[in-house]
Each structure stands twice: as structure tokens, then as C-alpha cells.
Amino acid sequence: MTQPTICPKFEKAISLLSQKWTTLVIYQLLLGTQHFSEIRSAIGISGKVLSDRLKDLENQQIVKREVIPETPVIIEYSLTEKGKSMEPIIRDIEKWSQFWIEPDLNE
């Protein structure tokens, strides 16, 4: 029996979104351009993992990293068009969660 394989584009999108923190980083950047430590403290991610995630997202052309050559140098992270185009997905998750999720009380 040949199985209908899952579309590789969809699979790739899923593997991106099912990495921990990816969605929250994008969610945070939907608010606008931010610095490393802003994202870090806003979503409570560690420096190491944020650094990894931002690299992944840059490679996927979802996040843009800009070095502003002032002194001291300023580094700005923002969403590309591709990144911004994920907003509907994230808004849907947001809406769904408001309606359907009961937050855990013991956390």
C-alpha cells in the first residue's frame, strides 16, 4: 500500500513551527524591531537558545538581523516579509487558545 506522503513544504513548515520558541520569537517580533535582550526577557528564553533560534530564523529568511554601525554597535532583529506573512497563523493560534484553552492552575 503506497501511502499518500505528506507535502514536503508543509512538513518543512511544521518542523519549523514545532521547534520550541520559534513561534514565540516571531510573535514577539510582530510587535516590531527588537534587540536581542528585549526578546530574551520578553519571552523568557535563554541566551543560548535565542541565539540558536535567531540563526535558524535568519537562515529561513523569516528574521532579518541588522547591524547598525554606531558606537556601540546596535543589533536589530525584525521580521522579513516572509516572517510577517506568518501573522495570520499566529493570530489563529491566539484566537483558538482564548476560546479553547484552560490554563494550568498549578504552574
Add this chain to the structure above:
Amino acid sequence: MTQPTICPKFEKAISLLSQKWTTLVIYQLLLGTQHFSEIRSAIGISGKVLSDRLKDLENQQIVKREVIPETPVIIEYSLTEKGKSMEPIIRDIEKWSQFWIEPDLNE
């Protein structure tokens, strides 16, 4: 500086969706009721992880597990209302991926 914390409902939804395989399992069940080994071979997940995921999703009331007392016993997995309500999220990811994702050639 007090940070605007992220909504716990949204966070919980995100942590659910960012578990590996969760979305693909739901995606598969959007096609209708299925048996363990159907899901397994359709999305290429291992028995162990599928077992874990289905338990998680049952606990979240996203998936319903029904034991049909025939002989041999038949076990059917399907989406609850809550599970079905995730369809728009998944369709959005699907649409987004079709437009924006270049599949990796080397995989």
C-alpha cells in the same frame, strides 16, 4: 521594568503545538477516524512517540480514544470538537507553506 507577560492560554497552546508531531497527528486525524497503525505509517512516527502524543492529546481533550469491544478489540482515534476547531490553524500553515516554503533539496 515589569514586562508584559505572555498570555498563559496562548503560551499553553504554543507549547502544545511546538511539541514535535502534535500538529501532524492532528492533521492526519482531520481526515477522519483512524487506527494507531494508520496514523503511524501515514506520518512516519515511531510507535513510542505516537503513543506518547496520543496520550498528551487525549489529556488535552483534543483526541478521543474509543475502544470498540469487538473481537479482536478495535481502537479508534478521532478528533474532539476542540481538536476539529484547530483546523483553521492547520489550513493556514498549509497555505503559508505552499506560498513561502522552498523545500530542501538535500533531504
Add this chain to the structure above:
DNA sequence: TCACTTAGTTACTTTATGTAATGAAGTATA
């Protein structure tokens, strides 16, 4: 000089996934 900041990195620990073998309950065939 000393303390503090930003944007990371490094070494190490813990948790999550993956792989492969196994089990229980049943069927199907010789």
C-alpha cells in the same frame, strides 16, 4: 579602576525524541 550593559559563546545537565526489541491478545494457516 570598578561596576554595569549588550550580544553572544562555552561547558555541562536535563529532557525529549528516536530506534529496536519485546509483549499480550488475537487471527490465519499447515
Add this chain to the structure above:
DNA sequence: TATACTTCATTACATAAAGTAACTAAGTGA
């Protein structure tokens, strides 16, 4: 009645991903 096969799992073990904490380089400011 062996035996081989199926389904829905579980177990033991290996590897990969994420978390923690200390550290670095370059700069500020007192």
C-alpha cells in the same frame, strides 16, 4: 497445536534538543 502474522502498545537504551550558569568582548559611566 505449533508457527507465523497482526495490532497496539511498552521497555531499554542511544542520540539530539533545550536548559542553566558561568564567561567573553566591546563598550558605557562614575
